[in-house]
Amino acid sequence: MPLQRVAEVTSARQDRIAVLEISMGTxxxxxxxxxxDLRDSLMAQNGSDCDAIIITGSGERSFCMGASASCRDAGSIASFSELHTVAQEITGIMRKHTLPVIALVNGYALDFGFELALSADYIISVSGAKFGIPGIKFGFPPLTDIFTDITLNIPGWVYRESKTGSLIDAPRLNEAGVIGKILPPQGFRRNAIDYLKNLNLDIMKANKSRRKKPPYTVFRNSIFFQLYQPDCTQILGLERFRNTL
Structure with a gap:
């Protein structure tokens, strides 16, 4: 009998909050x-009686460091196109979902992990978390349109610094209004859920419809693939960089 695949994203419920946990190594x-898995877990919450959805990472090292080497087929634009499509679906679902989607960033949020956090309605982070898209230095552009969209909602320096591939500390993003709350690492998830209970999630839900949308939606996918050059990608270099963190 073939072994059953273990899902990389698990779903649970804590009080009246749905908790989606990314669990794939450290x-x-x-x-x-x-x-x-993540897309389907988000869609499964349609019609839920929960008050909010949380996305977080397992362990204490990482929220999500992006896409794994197994799906970075540097020799195939077709394979990368599939990855891009699903990532776009995820961020689209998050932004259009009827429930507030909260990112609980328990560590590094890099590349798609950063895009995922920015697509949430609210970010709660540990003080030592770091954010960025270092994949740019190794030939990998962002997987979604979120970095185009956020120029309307956050300070320009965040966008400019992100484009360099540098990592940004959580306190700086908190000062810029990108992160809503910073909590200590001890008991982070429990304290974050307690904090959410004291927020008016109905107001957060209403604010989703008021979020500014970019006036340009055409040709962005084609621009993505103009930036993505398989011959210039350095997946081993990116993996080595991640291992140093």
Whole structure:
């Protein structure tokens, strides 16, 4: 009998909050099937009686460090296109979902992990978390349109610094209004859920419809693939960089 695949994203319920946990090693990187797990877990909450959805990472090292090496087929634009499509679906679902989606960033949020956090309605982070898209330095552009969209909602320096591939500390993003709350690492998830209970989630839900949308939606996918050059990608270099963190 073939072994049953273990889902890379698990779903649970804590009080009246749905908790989606990325669980894939200490880096919490997602391959194509893992991205599908996350997409399907979000869609499963349609019609839920929960008050909010939380996305977080397992362990204390990483929220999500992006896509794993197994899905970074550097020799195939077709394979990368599939990854791009599912990632776009995820961020689209998050932004259009009827429930507030909260990112509980328990460590590194890199590449798609950063895009995932920025797609949430609210970010709660540990003080030592770091954010960025270092994949740019190794030939990998962002997987979604979120970095185009956020220029309307956050300070320009966040966008400019992100494009360099540098990592940004949580306190700086908190000062910029990108992160809503910073909590200590001890008992982070429990304290974050307690904090959410004291927020008016109905107001957060109403604010989703008021979020500014970019005036340009055409040709962005084609721009993505103009930036992505398989011959220039350095997946081993990116993996080595992640291992140093």
């Amino acid at each position: 880096a919490n990187t997602l391959d194509y099937l893992g991205l599908c």
